[in-house]
Amino acid sequence: MVTENQTKTDIQKKRATDWFARLRDDICSAFEVIEDDHKGALANQSAGRFERTPWTRETDDEAGEETGVMQGGGEMSVMRGRVFEKVGVNISTVQGTFSEKFAKEIPGAAEDGRFWAAGISLVAHMQSPLVPAVHMNTRYIVTTKSWFGGGTDLTPMIPEETDTRDFHAALKKVCDAHSVADYKRYKEWCDQYFFLKHRGEARGVGGIFYDYLESGDWGADFAFTQDVGRTFLEIYASLVRRHYNKAWTDEQRAHQLMRRGRYVEFNLLYDRGTRFGLMTGGNTDAILMSMPPVVHWP
Numbered sequence: 001m002v003t004e005n006q007t008k009t010d011i012q013k014k015r016a017t018d019w020f021a022r023l024r025d026d027i028c029s030a031f032e033v034i035e036d037d038h039k040g041a042l043a044n045q046s047a048g049r050f051e052r053t054p055w056t057r058e059t060d061d062e063a064g065e066e067t068g069v070m071q072g073g074g075e076m077s078v079m080r081g082r083v084f085e086k087v088g089v090n091i092s093t094v095q096g097t098f099s100e101k102f103a104k105e106i107p108g109a110a111e112d113g114r115f116w117a118a119g120i121s122l123v124a125h126m127q128s129p130l131v132p133a134v135h136m137n138t139r140y141i142v143t144t145k146s147w148f149g150g151g152t153d154l155t156p157m158i159p160e161e162t163d164t165r166d167f168h169a170a171l172k173k174v175c176d177a178h179s180v181a182d183y184k185r186y187k188e189w190c191d192q193y194f195f196l197k198h199r200g201e202a203r204g205v206g207g208i209f210y211d212y213l214e215s216g217d218w219g220a221d222f223a224f225t226q227d228v229g230r231t232f233l234e235i236y237a238s239l240v241r242r243h244y245n246k247a248w249t250d251e252q253r254a255h256q257l258m259r260r261g262r263y264v265e266f267n268l269l270y271d272r273g274t275r276f277g278l279m280t281g282g283n284t285d286a287i288l289m290s291m292p293p294v295v296h297w298p
Contacts, residue, residue: 009142012218013116016140019222020091020120023138023229027089027122028077030237035081040245042127048081050089055283057094071096076286080293083131083244087124088289093117107212108145116142119150120229121273123290124236125263129256130243132156132163132204133263135290136232137273138225146218148225149211151186152232153194154239155204155263157256163239164205170235171208178224180215183208196266203266257296264295 028050035047056073074092081087095116103109119139126133138150154167168187175183190209195202208228213221267274267290274287 009146012146012222013118013140013142016222017093017118019226019229020118020138023226023233024075024077024089024091024120027233028079030233031079031084031087031124034237034240034244035079035083037241038083038244040083040128041247042082045082048079048084050077050079052077055286057283074283074286076283076289078289081127083127083240085125085127086293087122088286089120089122090286090289091118091120092283092286106143107147108143112144114143121289125260125292126240126244128244128246129157129248129252130160130246131240132160133260133292134232134236136229136236138229140222140225145214147212147214148221149213150225150228151190151207151209152228152236153190153204153207153209154236155259157259158252159205160243163242167205167207167235167239170231174224174227174231175208178220178227180213180217180220181210181224186210193270194266196262196270198265198269199262201262203262254296257294258298260292260295261297263290263292267291 032047032049035049038047053076054073055076057071072092072094074090074094077089079087093116096114098106098109098113098115100113103113106115109115117139119137121137123135124133133155134152135155136150136152138148140146140148152171154164156163171187172183175181175186186208187206189211190206191202193209194204194206213224215221271290274290
């Protein structure tokens with residue numbers, strides 16, 4: 001028998017899943033237009049296009065012994081072009097049961113380890129060292145509790161004060177427009193989260209990070225999460241266009257490749273999304289999509 005709460009939850013899951021797919025489509029379309037419009041140093045190369053690769057996964061009992069059994073799937077969208085050296089925009093919807101040990105780390109899963117999760121994750125590494133790299137993800141997770149989380153942060157290879165100011169101003173504006181959001185808290189959370197402890201330095205110039213958003217008004221939480229995605233696309237596309245036709249030097253490119261190493265170090269050592277995906281038997285290629293295509297360490 002389907003209860004009223006179950007029906008409501010199923011509707012919410014579908015709305016969230018549909019939104020993540022629609023946002024993916026909007027981002028991919030906008031980024032391909034940027035590829036078409038480029039007139040800079042690599043304009044003689046072909047404009048990039050996204051290649052989409054669906055995936056499905058179902059862990060067996062042995063594979064899921066430590067973390068539980070996960071099934072579901074998603075779609076990777078990856079483009080390598082003349083503006084975006086490598087950009088991935090992934091969506092996924094998975095469900096399963098956490099192991100007793102892993103369930104203790106997840107809100108609402110300690111007594112009932114069943115879970116459902118959907119989301120979108122994006123990382124862009126750029127050809128030009130003058131165009132900042134960026135990360136964005138938003139997600140919706142359901143155990144016996146349910147919540148939204150996500151955020152976006154900017155990682156310039158060569159910091160530009162105007163870019164940093166405009167990026168944060170856009171994020172503050174979207175937070176201020178929603179009563180469930182708190183820009184100051186989310187900015188501080190981002191600064192603390194995207195910090196390389198072993199180097200004592202920030203990964204980039206920050207942004208916002210939020211998790212466990214469960215205000216009691218699902219619609220308000222969802223509306224904020226949607227606007228985070230829309231705001232990201234608007235501000236980041238404008239930053240790319242601000243710089244993508246400018247010339248750069250070999251020294252700037254070398255510095256970019258060195259700074260990319262910080263991205264790798266953070267994602268492998270600290271990133272919770274990477275850990276969650278690997279620990280629940282997710283698609284390894286999709287999880288490690290965030291890795292830059294070329295990196296130099298000093």
